[in-house]
Amino acid sequence: MDGASTSQILQYLITGITIGSIYAMVAIGFNIIYNVTDIINFAQGEFVMLGGMSMVLFHVILGIPIIIAFLFTIILVTLVGLIVDRFAIRPIRQPSVLTLIIATIAVSILLKGIAMFAWGKDPLDLPAFSGRTPIQLFGAVIQPQYLWVIGLLVVTVLILTFFFEKTIIGKAMRACADNPDAASLVGINVKKMIMLSFSLSAGIGAIAGIVITPISLMEYDRGAMLAIKGFSAVILGGLGSFPGAIVGGLLIGIIESLGAGLISSGYKDAFALIVLLGVLFFKPSGLLGNIEISKIKRF
Amino acid sequence: MLKIQKLHIGIFAFFIISFPFVISRIPALGNYTNIMVFAGIYTIITIGLSLFIGYAGQISLGHAAFFGIGAYTSGILTARFGINPWMCLIIGIFIVSVIAFLVGAPSLKLKGHYLAMATLAFGIIVYIIFNQELEYTGGPDGMTGIPGLSLFALKLNSVEKYYFFVWGIVFAAFLFTINLIQSRTGRALRAIHASEAAASAMGINVPRFKLIVFIYSAILASLAGSLYAHYINFINPSSFDLFFAIKLLIMIALGGMHSIWGAIVGAVLITFLNYEWLHFFKEFEVIIYGAILLLVTIFLPDGLVGIPGIIKKFVKRKL
Amino acid sequence: MMKKVSKKPIVKAIVVISVILLCGIFMFSCTSKKVDEKAEVYKVGAVFSVTGRASFLGDPEKKTAELIVEKINADGGINGHKLELIVYDTEGDATKCNLAVKKLINQDKVSAVIGPSISGNSMAVVPVAEETETPLVSCAASYKIVFNEETGKPYKWVFKTPQSDSMAVEAIYTNLKKNGITKIAIMSVTSGFGASGRGELLKYASEYGLTILADEQYGPKDTDITVQLTKIKGKAPEAIVNWSIGPTQVLVLRNRSDLGMNDIPFYQSHGFGSRKNIEQAAGTAEGVYCPLGACNIAELLPDSHPQKKVTMKYMEEYKAKYNEGLSSFGGHAWDALYIVAAALEAVGNDKAKIRDYIENIKGYVGQHGVFNFSPDDHNGLTKEAFNMVVVKDDDWALVE
Incomplete structure (x- = not known):
């Protein structure tokens, strides 16, 4: 291990938190769908990819102002989420967990293929929202776009909290999550809630995609990597738990970043997974997960 | 074994034996035997994995790693240390059983998606090691110089010879697994699939059975890995990555996960789709592949082995 | 129960396999008709x-x-x-x-x-x-x-x-030596391209009197490479050599610029040889060196250059x-x-x-x-x- 200065460690943390925020956003998307349907949607990463690519299309290629392009992108990807549910998930007649997983994998392959046709194979770039002049902080630097990433995560979490706690639809979705049969008995349209969950998590994926593209560029096949990181975050935090998703995402981002900075960058992806395995062996339901939730469903 | 089953196994054996002879008469299908060799290698994995997934109701995204460990053990020990290939194959199986035990013992306590994640993490870590340990594995570019196999004095140096060798092993693994399913172990597994709590109330040592099946399936994957390395004489990490782990799941789900036949059909079909038939669609390959997967999951919930049942039902209704 | 499990699927499997085969034969006959006619x-x-x-x-x-x-x-x-x-x-x-x-x-x-x-x-x-x-x-x-x-x-x-990658490495190292640089940091992507370049970079360093202070890696789909660069910055090398392909070689330039490391000479591999990369680096590629084959820079070659015409x-x-x-x-x-x-x-x-x-x-x-x-x-x-x-x-x- 190399000796690292405080400003270096600060830099590792800043980068880790930023990347972790993206993982957290992907993880929240996983959880929204999981809570209503028990499905892990492996196409979640493709929603993020589509978010970034559509934003490039609207803002850079078509020249639409950033705010409107932002809205267009979210609407477009939300629609994709809706279509995915309507034409890929709902028609499955005897859903077992493995069948549903394969269906979402099929969707992710399809979306990837379509994106390759629509946007080509080269990475695309999006201008940063507020320029690229870095901010100095105790010897570390912060790209303005980092603040956008973290800020949008906070805003997303606040809006979601309000939605699930205060609105009727949000409460209905939570009821579906707790017990779909009981929910449909009290007159909640479970099918609509599932559709809503897909749209909602597609929309959140799109936000993640839009905000990360100025940092990392975006190309058609980036979805899988983001999905794996998001899924790791979900499991680390505990399936179905929103605070867990945030904690899990941030932790994985920070571990990767510190692991790369302090130990070995070649093995950095392995560190987060080793920590994850360690946590699971001691606490099989993740850090903040409910042991009951982790028991349901066989394959 | 049941009479009807014997008949079917007989037909299966006949099909396997006659395949290369038929193919060799059709020049346009010249490389089908070659593809069948890979299909056979993948079938060895899916037979074990289907026992673990379909019968025991578990999930694993780590079998690509066992396949890889088998392949790399054979590759490294033969190419770098000149050890006899058969010895390496056995060493590979031994190493994989130990690793499967060490990974399985704590992981198999996990349920559902947590188990999926744990095995996925294991798979990715192994993949990273293959990439990073350049000195032994050759890194991402892979390693060459892996010799072919010979059976006593007979060199398995032609596609046809290797075909019969691989499918002979598939057949043996298949019969062994069928026997296992019909034994006490198989009944215990089905009980575990139905309800772990009930199974354990009936006095079934649930963790032990799960672990046995996990190790058994890992051994088959390792065996397949050794066969792969000696056939293609080259290995690199991307043949054992996450996408391959997912492909194995797709094979099992597509074929029909509640039947060992499904594992065979799925592996053969996906291999041919990926390595041959989808070429027909050129750049649209990916989209067609996704669409096929989706349509099968929607319309054939029992996988491809469910087709005859559907047809039968349809015919009955018409009559 | 047992009989049920193992009965029907066998017939199905055979039917299915035959169907698959027929499909295969059909497809094949579509694709390779044109082959045999003209000798x-x-x-x-x-x-x-x-x-x-x-x-x-x-x-x-x-x-x-x-x-x-x-x-x-x-x-x-x-x-x-x-x-x-x-x-x-x-x-x-x-x-x-x-x-x-x-x-x-x-x-x-x-x-x-x-x-x-x-x-x-x-x-x-x-x-x-x-x-x-x-x-x-x-x-x-x-x-x-x-x-x-x-x-x-x-x-x-x-x-x-x-x-060969070794030629690109030697071209870069020759240039480094000419500029009197002895301490360098290397970075590479963990794909085949990066790993091969990394191997050659490590192998030839001593031959050109170079000390490698840091040897950092990143994944082909990584979103940010600030961490690796921060670590390198701490080692204060006289030059950085980066070996990657795809979006990461652009990211590395942007992050380097964010970290204020533009004064450290930066060498990219020949994988950087597309103007698209310069464009996407959005100004941060200024002053970056890389070894390129003649076909990347056809217009720049003097007319006397043997490869100019082709x-x-x-x-x-x-x-x-x-x-x-x-x-x-x-x-x-x-x-x-x-x-x-x-x-x-x-x-x-x-x-x-x-x-x-x-x-x-x-x-x-x-x-x-x-x-x-x-x-x-x-x-x-x-x-x-x-x-x-x-x-x-x-x-x-x-x-x-």
Whole structure:
């Protein structure tokens, strides 16, 4: 291990938190769908990819102002989420967990293929929202776009909290999550809630995609990597738990970043997974997960 | 074994034996035997994995790693240390059983998606090691110089010879697994699939059975890995990555996960789709592949082995 | 219960397999009708990673190869023989590549094979070329493709057109030495391209009197490389050499600029050889060095340069047909296919003669250098095939 200065460690943390925020956003998307349907949607990463690519299309290629392009992108990807549910998930007649997983994998392959046709194979770039002049902080630097990433995560979490706690639809979705049969008995349209969950998590994926593209560029096949990181975050935090998703995402981002900075960058992806395995062996339901939730469903 | 089953196994054996002879008469299908060799290698994995997934109701995204460990053990020990290939194959199986035990013992306590994640993490870590340990594995570019196999004095140096060798092993693994399913172990597994709590109330040592099946399936994957390395004489990490782990799941789900036949059909079909038939669609390959997967999951919930049942039902209704 | 489990599926499986087979036969008969009719067509096989991880290589290679075939046939073919190119996509998958090459050789009966695009795939088919005695001209970089480490000699049937990574490394190191730099940091992506470059960077450092202070890696799909650069910054190297491909080589420049490290000289690998990268780096590529083959910088070459004419021609033709800037990787396919075509023209459709002809090619002016093959050298290039280039005003400029 190399000796690292405080400003270096600060830099590792800043980068880790930023990347972790993206993982957290992907993880929240996983959880929204999981809570209503028990499905892990492996196409979640493709929603993020589509978010970034559509934003490039609207803002850079078509020249639409950033705010409107932002809205267009979210609407477009939300629609994709809706279509995915309507034409890929709902028609499955005897859903077992493995069948549903394969269906979402099929969707992710399809979306990837379509994106390759629509946007080509080269990475695309999006201008940063507020320029690229870095901010100095105790010897570390912060790209303005980092603040956008973290800020949008906070805003997303606040809006979601309000939605699930205060609105009727949000409460209905939570009821579906707790017990779909009981929910449909009290007159909640479970099918609509599932559709809503897909749209909602597609929309959140799109936000993640839009905000990360100025940092990392975006190309058609980036979805899988983001999905794996998001899924790791979900499991680390505990399936179905929103605070867990945030904690899990941030932790994985920070571990990767510190692991790369302090130990070995070649093995950095392995560190987060080793920590994850360690946590699971001691606490099989993740850090903040409910042991009951982790028991349901066989394959 | 049941009479009807014997008949079917007989037909299966006949099909396997006659395949290369038929193919060799059709020049346009010249490389089908070659593809069948890979299909056979993948079938060895899916037979074990289907026992673990379909019968025991578990999930694993780590079998690509066992396949890889088998392949790399054979590759490294033969190419770098000149050890006899058969010895390496056995060493590979031994190493994989130990690793499967060490990974399985704590992981198999996990349920559902947590188990999926744990095995996925294991798979990715192994993949990273293959990439990073350049000195032994050759890194991402892979390693060459892996010799072919010979059976006593007979060199398995032609596609046809290797075909019969691989499918002979598939057949043996298949019969062994069928026997296992019909034994006490198989009944215990089905009980575990139905309800772990009930199974354990009936006095079934649930963790032990799960672990046995996990190790058994890992051994088959390792065996397949050794066969792969000696056939293609080259290995690199991307043949054992996450996408391959997912492909194995797709094979099992597509074929029909509640039947060992499904594992065979799925592996053969996906291999041919990926390595041959989808070429027909050129750049649209990916989209067609996704669409096929989706349509099968929607319309054939029992996988491809469910087709005859559907047809039968349809015919009955018409009559 | 037990009877139920194992009864019906068997019949189903057989029905299904037969259906699959029939489908296969049907499809096949659709695809390969045209093959048998004309006997005098010269067939060359190509395996490229047209889609998948390495599509940035395979895509321009396929386009280039198809462009050339069109051109040759429009000019009356090779000695009156029509040239047919059969391209298979490997998707960067070694197994697929192995199968494709076997199919090209055994079933399509090609005279020679060009490609694969990446080293990992090429090494997977070297045994096939050797065993079936078919000339293979790879478009991938690693020297291991043409060099049998056991015998210490080149593989008999395998050639390659791209410069080896070691040449790019030596070109960079020569430049570093000239500038009096002794302490460097290296960075690489964990893909085949990066790992191979990293190996050569580590191997040649001491020969050029260089100390490597930091050796950092990152994944091909990483979103941010600030951490690795921060670590390097702490070591205060005199120069940084980065070996990657795809979006990460742009990210690395942006992050370096964010961290205020622009005053440390930065060297990219030859993988940086596309103007698209300069564009995407959004100004942060200014002053970055990289070694490039002649075809990247055709306009910059002096008229006296031996490769000026061929590279300009290729650039114009490619642009006219595909309306996009060319990537240097397409040039490897250009070299490979024209070398095979030259052999076909000289000796006709005979694998052994084609091999012998290629082995004796001298002074062949290609996109990436002047090729001089010999029984001891199946690559035919030297490190002079690289020109050191620096990014200046968002374009390349030659370094004197």
